[in-house]
Amino acid sequence: MTAPLATKGVSVGYDKPILENIDLEVKQGEILTLLGGSGSGKSTFLRTLAGLTPPLAGEVFLFGESLYELPPEQRAPLLQRIGFAFQQDALFTSMSIEDNIALPLRELTKLPESIVCEMVRMRLALVGLEGLGRRMPSQLSGGQRKRAALARASILDPELIFADEPTAGLDPVVAAGIDETLVKFRDALGMSVIVVSHELESIRATTDRAVMFAKGGIVAAGTLDELEQSHEQAVFEFFHARSA
Amino acid sequence: MPTPAPGTSIERNGRQAIVHVRGDVVVGTARKLHATLRALQRRRDVREVVLDFTDAGRLDSAGVAVVQLAKKGLGRRRTLQLTGLDERKQAAFELAPAPTKARKEPIAVTYLERVGEKVLETGASLRALASLVGSTLHQAMKVLTRRAKLPAGSVGGFVVTMGADAVFIVGLLSFLLGMTIAFQGVVQLNKFGAGVFVGDMVGMSMIREFGPMMTAIVLTGRTGAAIAAELGTMKVGAEIDALTAMGVSPVRFLVVPRLTALTFVGPALTLMAMFIGIAGGMLVAALQLGMRAGVFWDRVVGRVGLHDFTQGIGKSFVFAWIIGFAGAHLGMRATGDASSVGTATTRAVVVSIFCIIVVDAIFATITTLGGW
Numbered sequence: 001m002t003a004p005l006a007t008k009g010v011s012v013g014y015d016k017p018i019l020e021n022i023d024l025e026v027k028q029g030e031i032l033t034l035l036g037g038s039g040s041g042k043s044t045f046l047r048t049l050a051g052l053t054p055p056l057a058g059e060v061f062l063f064g065e066s067l068y069e070l071p072p073e074q075r076a077p078l079l080q081r082i083g084f085a086f087q088q089d090a091l092f093t094s095m096s097i098e099d100n101i102a103l104p105l106r107e108l109t110k111l112p113e114s115i116v117c118e119m120v121r122m123r124l125a126l127v128g129l130e131g132l133g134r135r136m137p138s139q140l141s142g143g144q145r146k147r148a149a150l151a152r153a154s155i156l157d158p159e160l161i162f163a164d165e166p167t168a169g170l171d172p173v174v175a176a177g178i179d180e181t182l183v184k185f186r187d188a189l190g191m192s193v194i195v196v197s198h199e200l201e202s203i204r205a206t207t208d209r210a211v212m213f214a215k216g217g218i219v220a221a222g223t224l225d226e227l228e229q230s231h232e233q234a235v236f237e238f239f240h241a242r243s244a
Numbered sequence: 245m246p247t248p249a250p251g252t253s254i255e256r257n258g259r260q261a262i263v264h265v266r267g268d269v270v271v272g273t274a275r276k277l278h279a280t281l282r283a284l285q286r287r288r289d290v291r292e293v294v295l296d297f298t299d300a301g302r303l304d305s306a307g308v309a310v311v312q313l314a315k316k317g318l319g320r321r322r323t324l325q326l327t328g329l330d331e332r333k334q335a336a337f338e339l340a341p342a343p344t345k346a347r348k349e350p351i352a353v354t355y356l357e358r359v360g361e362k363v364l365e366t367g368a369s370l371r372a373l374a375s376l377v378g379s380t381l382h383q384a385m386k387v388l389t390r391r392a393k394l395p396a397g398s399v400g401g402f403v404v405t406m407g408a409d410a411v412f413i414v415g416l417l418s419f420l421l422g423m424t425i426a427f428q429g430v431v432q433l434n435k436f437g438a439g440v441f442v443g444d445m446v447g448m449s450m451i452r453e454f455g456p457m458m459t460a461i462v463l464t465g466r467t468g469a470a471i472a473a474e475l476g477t478m479k480v481g482a483e484i485d486a487l488t489a490m491g492v493s494p495v496r497f498l499v500v501p502r503l504t505a506l507t508f509v510g511p512a513l514t515l516m517a518m519f520i521g522i523a524g525g526m527l528v529a530a531l532q533l534g535m536r537a538g539v540f541w542d543r544v545v546g547r548v549g550l551h552d553f554t555q556g557i558g559k560s561f562v563f564a565w566i567i568g569f570a571g572a573h574l575g576m577r578a579t580g581d582a583s584s585v586g587t588a589t590t591r592a593v594v595v596s597i598f599c600i601i602v603v604d605a606i607f608a609t610i611t612t613l614g615g616w
């Protein structure tokens with residue numbers, strides 16, 4: 001079975017490369033965490049994986065197909081099989097939470113409205129926003145908005161979901177709720193999850209495998225246990241320096 | 245194992261209906277199962293529905309939603325059982341929340357309530373406007389008495405964007421307007437052999453009415469809309485809150501410079517519009533009647549008194565303030581989201597033009613009755 005996502009020699013960046021020659025594979029049903037300092041290119045890399053920013057070099061394989069080799073209009077069917085929760089929540093501010101979440105269903109499927117409403121209700125409950133669907137995004141807290149964004153990104157049951165710092169800046173209790181949601185995505189819905197995170201606690205609660213970006217490339221990869229044994233400086237600092 | 249084509253077969257067993265689900269129940273195919281289950285719900289003789297997933301393929305949230313809806317639809321008297329679930333499907337169903345009671349319909353709002361709400365809203369809006377005008381005057385006084393200062397270069401910048409950039413359009417429009425009035429005037433007045441009076445007519449109408457009005461309408465569309473959009477965007481982006489939190493008065497920082505610039509720009513453009521309009525009339529009179537420019541000008545000067553001129557310029561100040569305050573007020577009342585900026589902008593234009601025309605009518609009534 002082909003991996004849902006693989007990269008081969010991918011370089012990303014804007015004028016000059018930020019990350020170079022990245023080979024990475026995401027397995028079916030795993031949570032892969034991307035680690036790395038601020039500005040190390042994690043968000044840019046995610047955008048490239050999701051078809052938003054073309055790589056400077058290399059190939060991105062989404063469900064076995066080379067994404068950027070396809071003409072843009074043929075990418076849509078592949079992109080509909082992934083979900084993206086942005087670092088800024090990117091909710092449509094002029095629509096209620098319900099309408100935000102229902103938007104992919106209404107635009108991309110022919111499901112009758114009764115099923116759409118039920119799916120939205122189920123997903124709101126899953127992310128812990130039961131009963132808040134009628135609110136506007138500006139009437140939610142930051143953590144609630146992040147959860148709404150996750151609900152919208154996951155409403156079509158994507159096989160692969162990207163979450164850019166879903167718990168950054170949230171208190172530990174709220175963050176734990178989001179971690180739980182990601183685990184549910186993996187265990188109950190069988191999704192593969194790629195998540196960018198800095199919070200060691202969140203990472204321990206969710207991660208199957210992690211990759212550390214530094215110095216323009218991958219400096220370490222493996223399970224958390226393996227990473228914790230690593231003597232690579234960036235990795236060592238990440239796991240040990242802060243607890244000191 | 246290839247998944248069979250999606251579909252269902254129903255087996256009846258007394259009051260029980262067993263639905264064998266085949267194939268995937270996912271976003272693309274869930275409607276079929278939905279339709280089948282809805283049909284079963286309507287049959288009174290079915291007391292128990294069993295959904296058999298033994299031969300089913302993939303199941304996604306759409307599939308779970310269909311089953312949830314069926315549970316709700318069957319009500320408490322009849323039951324729905326699920327069999328043949330593998331572990332994954334079991335987990336998917338366990339995630340689904342318990343069905344909720346039908347959502348309460350919002351209580352219908354009567355016409356009277358809506359009118360009442362509108363009145364309260366207008367009242368609140370007027371109070372906010374009054375306080376905006378008050379604090380603008382207060383802040384302007386502070387600036388005049390040098391107890392506070394305006395952001396450096398702000399007034400000059402606004403005078404350029406509001407005024408200099410509008411010179412061409414205001415000039416062109418008033419020239420055309422002057423010509424049009426003269427055309428109409430020449431045709432009508434000539435019928436009475438009074439063609440020379442076209443100078444009186446163009447002069448009076450440009451200076452008392454059309455100069456100020458034309459300028460105000462152009463300023464509303466360009467400047468009033470821009471003020472509402474800028475301030476609305478800043479309000480929505482919490483920039484205005486940020487100023488307040490810093491202890492910087494948003495009125496002094498944002499509103500006073502714009503209104504100060506408008507106070508110069510409105511009358512200056514109006515003055516220009518008046519004379520360019522008269523020039524347009526002059527051209528038509530020369531072409532149609534062979535009237536020399538000097539003669540035309542003498543008619544204008546002989547007719548239009550200082551008080552007419554003062555009234556025209558006086559109105560232009562009032563119009564400028566209407567435009568500025570309407571834009572600032574509605575922009576700063578934008579809330580929450582991007583669409584409210586659009587609404588604020590449109591309303592600023594409509595409200596300004598409405599107020600300008602009403603104020604103009606009041607002016608005309610008072611001055612005519614007063615014989616000024």
Ligand SMILES: Nc1ncnc2c1ncn2[C@@H]1O[C@H](COP(=O)(O)OP(=O)(O)O)[C@@H](O)[C@H]1O
Pocket residue numbers: 014015018036037038039040041042043044045
């Ligand atoms: N749109 C852009 N144009 C140019 N440079 C950018 C842009 N967005 C981000 N960058 C730069 O790319 C680098 C990586 O950014 P990013 O991928 O957001 O990092 P991370 O998410 O790891 O913090 C940073 O140095 C940032 O300044």
Ligand SMILES: [Mg+2]
Pocket residue numbers: 042043044087164
């Ligand atoms: Mg980032």
